[in-house]
Amino acid sequence: MMRLEEITAAVEAGRGGDRAAARTRLTALWEEIDDPATRCVIAHFLADVQDETEDELTWDLRALELVSDDQWLPSLHLSLADDYRRLSRPEEAREHLAAAEANLSKLPAGDYGDLIRSGFEHVAQALAAGSVQRLETNPST
Incomplete structure (x- = not known):
């Protein structure tokens, strides 16, 4: 329930x-x-x-x-990529970012899917830049 x-x-x-x-x-x-x-x-x-x-x-x-539910996979892997990125664990962050990307096609059209796709871009950019700061777009902010 x-x-x-x-x-x-x-x-x-x-x-x-x-x-x-x-x-x-x-x-x-x-x-x-x-x-x-x-x-x-x-x-x-x-x-x-x-x-x-x-x-x-x-x-x-x-x-x-x-x-x-496979629709949760992109969001979960994205969250894990961001967690590992902020913990200065870039290899694990890249693994989960790749898993998130592999599952982006499972996202529905609309606001939720757009939010996760946008979050993917933000985390990918931060990881590429070597940033360990919490992103303003992070839901835990």
């Missing part, structure tokens, strides 16, 4: 600046829900409300372990 309204409310709290509340609520949902697909979504959003890049990486890796 997805419990989309609760997940959305927690994500919106994080985007509104209350990252601690978002972490608390998403963590509670993570502990309550057994469904792997829902846990994948929760883990992916939990990564975005972490204060430390290492914690983002941990949650993004959990999400990747649980992924069951």
Whole structure:
């Protein structure tokens, strides 16, 4: 069972600046829900409300372990590429960036697909420039 309204409310709290509340609520949902697909979504959003890049990486890796919908692959690999880039681990960043690129065709047309494709370009440029700074376009900013 997805419990989309609760997940959305927690994500919106994080985007509104209350990252601690978002972490608390998403963590509670993570502990309550057994469904792997829902846990994948929760883990992916939990990564975005972490204060430390290492914690983002941990949650993004959990999400990747649980992924069951190929449409999530470009976003998950892109997040992992950005995590590794910011952790000064360029080889792993390049591996996940390549995996994201290989899965871009699985994205739907429209805003979501455009967002991920744009994010891919930003991360690729930052990686090529050797930047380890958080991008302004990063959802965890």
